Amino acid sequence: KNEVEQSPQNLTAQEGEFITINCSYSVGISALHWLQQHPGGGIVSLFMLSSGKKKHGRLIATINIQEKHSSLHITASHPRDSAVYICAVPHSEYGNKLVFGAGTILRVKS
Amino acid sequence: GAVVSQHPSRVICKSGTSVKIECRSLDFQATTMFWYRQFPKQSLMLMATSNEGSKATYEQGVEKDKFLINHASLTLSTLTVTSAHPEDSSFYICSASSPRHYNEQFFGPGTRLTVL
Numbered sequence: 001k002n003e004v005e006q007s008p009q010n011l012t013a014q015e016g017e018f019i020t021i022n023c024s025y026s027v028g029i030s031a032l033h034w035l036q037q038h039p040g041g042g043i044v045s046l047f048m049l050s051s052g053k054k055k056h057g058r059l060i061a062t063i064n065i066q067e068k069h070s071s072l073h074i075t076a077s078h079p080r081d082s083a084v085y086i087c088a089v090p091h092s093e094y095g096n097k098l099v100f101g102a103g104t105i106l107r108v109k110s
Numbered sequence: 111g112a113v114v115s116q117h118p119s120r121v122i123c124k125s126g127t128s129v130k131i132e133c134r135s136l137d138f139q140a141t142t143m144f145w146y147r148q149f150p151k152q153s154l155m156l157m158a159t160s161n162e163g164s165k166a167t168y169e170q171g172v173e174k175d176k177f178l179i180n181h182a183s184l185t186l187s188t189l190t191v192t193s194a195h196p197e198d199s200s201f202y203i204c205s206a207s208s209p210r211h212y213n214e215q216f217f218g219p220g221t222r223l224t225v226l
Contacts, residue, residue, distance in 0.1 A: 035217070041148075041201050042219035048212070086153070098144075098215065100153040 003027050006087050006101035013108050019074040021104045023087030032070050033098065034061050035086040043086075046072070077108045113137055114206050116218035123194055124226055130190045131221045133204030139184035140206030144215060145177070148201040160187055194225040 004025045013019050023032070031050040037043045047054050047061040049070070054061050058077075063070040074081055087101040113136040123129050133143055142161050146154040158174075160166035160181035168174045176198075178190040187206075191198050201222050205215040 031212075031214075033215070040219075041203075041222065043154075043203060043205075043217035045214065045216055048214040097156055097159070098154075102153055 002102070003091065004087055004089055004099050004101040006085075006104050008104060009102065010105045011107070013077050013106070015078055015108055015110045017077050017108075019077050019081075019106065019108075021072045021085050021087075021106070023070045023072070023101055025068050025070075025087075025089050025099075027089065027091050027099070029089040029091075031090065032063055033088040034070070034072050035088060037084040037086060037103070039083070046085075074106075079108045079110050082107050112211055112214075112216045114140075114204065114216045114218040116202075116204055116221050118221060119219060120222045120224075122224045122226065125195055126193055128190055128192045129194055129223060130188055131202055131204075131223075133187045133189070133206065133218050135185045135206040135208075135216070138206075138208055138210060140187075140208050141184065142207050142213075143181055143187040144205045144207075145179060145187075145189050146203045146205070148203060148220075154203060157189075191223065194223070196225045199223055199225045 007022045031048050033048050034046040049063050058075045060073040084103040086103045088098040091099045115134045117132045145157045148154050157172045158166040158168045158179050160179050162181050162184050166179035181187040203220040205217045207213045207215045
């Protein structure tokens with residue numbers, strides 16, 4: 001079992017739809033990262049959160065520490081949101097190195 | 111704030127040559143920088159962790175003589191791929207962190223290396 005699991009692996013949505021990507025982890029963590037990687041390859045750090053909820057524009061990230069689960073929501077999705085979304089957690093047993101989920105490939109069609 | 115740049119963004123070289131990739135934190139002092147490698151359709155793989163002024167810590171299976179890392183200042187780390195071979199072709203990404211930013215990692219845009 002992977003220590004960080006994301007679902008779904010692939011997601012296709014119509015422009016304007018509300019999107020949810022989920023991340024479950026099995027290790028104790030201090031914080032969880034949501035990253036975005038566009039087809040060109042560059043990675044953008046979207047959120048780092050350790051509790052509750054954070055919002056940035058149309059993006060919302062939530063985390064439930066007790067249930068070891070986080071969600072990334074995109075409201076009013078747009079084709080430019082098409083990217084790979086990656087969940088990552090620092091693993092306390094590995095010196096807080098990031099352990100990455102496999103990523104969710106999102107395609108938003110116009 | 112918290113911007114990380116990489117240079118070059120893309121490099122093509124001949125087999126046997128060495129290639130240097132720079133990673134800079136533009137608006138903060140990065141106490142720690144990380145170097146990752148990513149193969150197509152795969153997740154990032156941590157190669158090494160470097161702290162300013164000290165030797166890098168390499169992950170198991172990563173050849174330190176092959177991938178030379180220098181972190182000479184709080185804003186610059188370099189990765190040199192020595193005697194590059196086609197199997198070294200990959201996407202290399204750095205990230206930087208500092209206690210000032212709660213050790214969140216900020217990623218560079220990546221460098222795509224192609225070895226002919």
